[in-house]
Amino acid sequence: MKKLIYLILLGFLISSSFAQKKISKLHSKQNLECSTCHACEIPTKTNPCLALCPREKGNVTAHKVGDAPEVFEINNIQGEKDIYGSVNFLHKAHAEMSEMGEGCTACHHYNPPGEIVKCSNCHETDRNKVDIQMPDLKSAYHRQCMDCHSKWEEESKCENCHTLNDNYKSAISPTEIVKVYKLVEHPATKVYETGECKRGKVATFHHNDHIELFGLECVDCHQDESCQSCHNQKLDFKKTVDGSNHSRCVSCHDTENKNQCAKCHTDKETKPFNHFANTGFDINKYHSKNTCNSCHTKKGSYKGLNSQCQSCHTWDEENFNHTITGLKLDENHIDNSCSDCHEDEDGNLSYKKPLCTNCHDEDEGFVVPKNLPGKKVK
Amino acid sequence: MSQNRRDFLKTFAAIGTTAATLTAVSPKVAKASSRGELSVDRNGVLVDTTTCIGCGKCEWACKTAHHIEPGNIEDYSTKLTDGSQRRPSEDALTVVNQIDKSVMNSDKVKLQCMHCDHPACVSACIVGAIKKQENGAVTWDTDVCIGCRYCMIACPFQIPAFEYHKALDPKIAKCDFCYDRTQEGKLPACAEICPVGALTYGTREELVIEAKRRIEKNPEKYHDHVFGEHEVGGTSWLYLAENSLVETVFPKLGTNPAPGVSESIQHGLFAYFVPPVALYALLGGVMWLSKTKENEGGH
Known part of the structure; x- marks a missing residue:
C-alpha cells in the first residue's frame, strides 16, 4: 500500500513538473512586467487600464520561421464596397526575409509569451469605432x-497585391492573379572603392560566387538590414554599406588578421573564384559537382585540406573501384595492389603519376599514356 | 436756405431710422452665420500625411459618393506620381498631392474644404445659403445660392469651385463633409475607404488630443504643429505632417477667424445697439439745437 502511495505521489510530481514547463495561459503567471500592458498600478477586471500597444516591448517566442504556415489568405476585412478580392500573403517568404532584418517582431509587434496573437485580437474590424x-x-x-x-x-498600386472584383474591372485591368513582387536581382560582382585603405584601392566582391559556389544563404551575410537595401534597386548599393564595411564578411573571413587583407583588397578588380587558380587544387576533373561543404565540412572554415585522396576518401584496396577515376582496369591489372603502380621513386604511395616501370620495361615502349592498363571510360 | 437745411436733416433722420431698423436685424444674422454657438461634439478628420501612401482611393470614393463619373479605379495612384499640384475642382472635390516628388515617401497631402469653425464663406454669402452645421460640416443650399461666387473669394483656402463650363444653372461645388452619409451614421466616403487609415474621423476635441499624442510619441516623425487647430480660428480638418505645411501647401494664415475683420467692423458698428442709439441721439441733438436756433432766428 505504501508503495502505491509513493508511486502515485511520484507520478503527481512528474506530471506537475511537466505542467510547469508549459507556458501558463494566465498572463499574470508569465514573466511579464505588469506595466508592459497596464497603465495603472492596480488593474481590475472592470478597469484594466490597458496601456496602448507596447510596440517596442513585444516579443515572439512561440515558434521558428519554418513552423509558420506558408501562405495566409487575408479575407477578414471588408469595406463598404467590395472592390478587391482577398490577398494571399506569403507568410513564410516574408518570415524568412525578416530574419535579415527586424525578425518576427517587425510585424508581430506585440506578442507576450504564449500563443501567437492574431492582428484581429487587438485591431477592430469596424472602422467606425469609438477608440481612435x-x-x-x-x-x-x-x-x-x-x-x-x-x-x-x-x-502605391493596389493591384500589386489585390485582384479587382469583376464590377470594378476595366479594359486595362490585368486578368492574371496577383503580381505581388518584383524578384530581387542579385548583383553579380561588386567592386568597392576603398579610398581610405593603404593597401589595395578596390575590394572585389563576387556576389554570385558566394551564393552559387559557396552555397551561402542570404541571412548568412545580411543581418539587421532594411528591406529596401535589397528591394530598392535604385538605391546605390555602395551607400548601403556603412562604416563597418567588414560587418557582412566577418562571419566567414578573418578581417582582423592583417595577412588576410590582400585576399580582398587589391589594386585591380579580381576574377571570380577558381579553385585551381586560388588554391592549386584542380576540382574541375573529379570534384566539379561537389559543393564546398562536401569537402570543407567544418562550417565557415575553408582552410586548405590535404590533397591526398585518402584524407577524404576511405577507400582501401578491397573496395576501391578504379572505374570512377575514368580508367577501367583490364583483367591483367585489376588484381594489382595500388602500390604496384602508384608508388613514387621513394616507395611512398602517390596517386599522381603511375609508375609502369615496376613491371614493364620502358625501353620496350610501355609508356603511359601510350599504353594504358585498361580502357578509358567517362 | 433754411428749407434746404430742414430737408437735409429730414433725410439724415430717415437714414438713421433705416440704419436703426437694420441694426435690429443684423446682429442676429451675423451671429447665426459664423459666430454661432459651436457644438462641442462637432466632428472633424485628422489627416496623417505621413501615413498616406498616395493610392488615391479617397478621390475615387469621393467622386462615387457625389455622383461624379470616377473613371477607372486603377488610374488613381498614377495621378499622384506626375508631380503636379492639383486643386480641388467641381469634378474632383478632393485631391491628393505629393508635395516634393524628388523625395520618395515625402508627405502626401489631401486637399478639400477644411470646414472652418468660423467659415468666411458663410459670412460672405449674401443670401445665407451656406451654413455651418452642428456636426461641423459647412454645407450650402443650391436652391438658395444665386451663384455670386463671393464664397470663392472669401475662402482663405480657395476651396469652393464653380461649374464654369455649364452655361445654364452652374453651381458652386465643394466638399460637403459627406453630410448625407454622416447623418446616416456612416463615415465620410474618403475616411471609409482609406486603406491605411490616414484619415481619422471623430469629434474635433478628441482628434486634437490624438494628434498631440502622436507628436509626443513620435517627435522625430512629426513636425510639432497640428495644422488647423488654431488656423483661422480652427478648422474641422486637422493635419499632421513631417514638415510644416505652411507656405508649401497652405497659405500663411493667422489664428483669427477669417470673417473677423469684416464682421468686427459690422458688429462694432451695431454692438449692443449703443452706437446707433448714440448716433441717433447725436442727430436728435443736432436737430434740436438747430430748431432752437431757427426759432430764435424767427423771432
Whole structure:
C-alpha cells in the first residue's frame, strides 16, 4: 500500500513538473512586467487600464520561421464596397526575409509569451469605432505592408497585391492573379572603392560566387538590414554599406588578421573564384559537382585540406573501384595492389603519376599514356 | 436756405431710422452665420500625411459618393506620381498631392474644404445659403445660392469651385463633409475607404488630443504643429505632417477667424445697439439745437 502511495505521489510530481514547463495561459503567471500592458498600478477586471500597444516591448517566442504556415489568405476585412478580392500573403517568404532584418517582431509587434496573437485580437474590424488611437484591422494590415513596400515601389498600386472584383474591372485591368513582387536581382560582382585603405584601392566582391559556389544563404551575410537595401534597386548599393564595411564578411573571413587583407583588397578588380587558380587544387576533373561543404565540412572554415585522396576518401584496396577515376582496369591489372603502380621513386604511395616501370620495361615502349592498363571510360 | 437745411436733416433722420431698423436685424444674422454657438461634439478628420501612401482611393470614393463619373479605379495612384499640384475642382472635390516628388515617401497631402469653425464663406454669402452645421460640416443650399461666387473669394483656402463650363444653372461645388452619409451614421466616403487609415474621423476635441499624442510619441516623425487647430480660428480638418505645411501647401494664415475683420467692423458698428442709439441721439441733438436756433432766428 505504501508503495502505491509513493508511486502515485511520484507520478503527481512528474506530471506537475511537466505542467510547469508549459507556458501558463494566465498572463499574470508569465514573466511579464505588469506595466508592459497596464497603465495603472492596480488593474481590475472592470478597469484594466490597458496601456496602448507596447510596440517596442513585444516579443515572439512561440515558434521558428519554418513552423509558420506558408501562405495566409487575408479575407477578414471588408469595406463598404467590395472592390478587391482577398490577398494571399506569403507568410513564410516574408518570415524568412525578416530574419535579415527586424525578425518576427517587425510585424508581430506585440506578442507576450504564449500563443501567437492574431492582428484581429487587438485591431477592430469596424472602422467606425469609438477608440481612435488604435488603427482598425484594415489600416493595421495595410500599414504593416506599405511601411516597407512603399519604400521601393514607386506607385502605391493596389493591384500589386489585390485582384479587382469583376464590377470594378476595366479594359486595362490585368486578368492574371496577383503580381505581388518584383524578384530581387542579385548583383553579380561588386567592386568597392576603398579610398581610405593603404593597401589595395578596390575590394572585389563576387556576389554570385558566394551564393552559387559557396552555397551561402542570404541571412548568412545580411543581418539587421532594411528591406529596401535589397528591394530598392535604385538605391546605390555602395551607400548601403556603412562604416563597418567588414560587418557582412566577418562571419566567414578573418578581417582582423592583417595577412588576410590582400585576399580582398587589391589594386585591380579580381576574377571570380577558381579553385585551381586560388588554391592549386584542380576540382574541375573529379570534384566539379561537389559543393564546398562536401569537402570543407567544418562550417565557415575553408582552410586548405590535404590533397591526398585518402584524407577524404576511405577507400582501401578491397573496395576501391578504379572505374570512377575514368580508367577501367583490364583483367591483367585489376588484381594489382595500388602500390604496384602508384608508388613514387621513394616507395611512398602517390596517386599522381603511375609508375609502369615496376613491371614493364620502358625501353620496350610501355609508356603511359601510350599504353594504358585498361580502357578509358567517362 | 433754411428749407434746404430742414430737408437735409429730414433725410439724415430717415437714414438713421433705416440704419436703426437694420441694426435690429443684423446682429442676429451675423451671429447665426459664423459666430454661432459651436457644438462641442462637432466632428472633424485628422489627416496623417505621413501615413498616406498616395493610392488615391479617397478621390475615387469621393467622386462615387457625389455622383461624379470616377473613371477607372486603377488610374488613381498614377495621378499622384506626375508631380503636379492639383486643386480641388467641381469634378474632383478632393485631391491628393505629393508635395516634393524628388523625395520618395515625402508627405502626401489631401486637399478639400477644411470646414472652418468660423467659415468666411458663410459670412460672405449674401443670401445665407451656406451654413455651418452642428456636426461641423459647412454645407450650402443650391436652391438658395444665386451663384455670386463671393464664397470663392472669401475662402482663405480657395476651396469652393464653380461649374464654369455649364452655361445654364452652374453651381458652386465643394466638399460637403459627406453630410448625407454622416447623418446616416456612416463615415465620410474618403475616411471609409482609406486603406491605411490616414484619415481619422471623430469629434474635433478628441482628434486634437490624438494628434498631440502622436507628436509626443513620435517627435522625430512629426513636425510639432497640428495644422488647423488654431488656423483661422480652427478648422474641422486637422493635419499632421513631417514638415510644416505652411507656405508649401497652405497659405500663411493667422489664428483669427477669417470673417473677423469684416464682421468686427459690422458688429462694432451695431454692438449692443449703443452706437446707433448714440448716433441717433447725436442727430436728435443736432436737430434740436438747430430748431432752437431757427426759432430764435424767427423771432
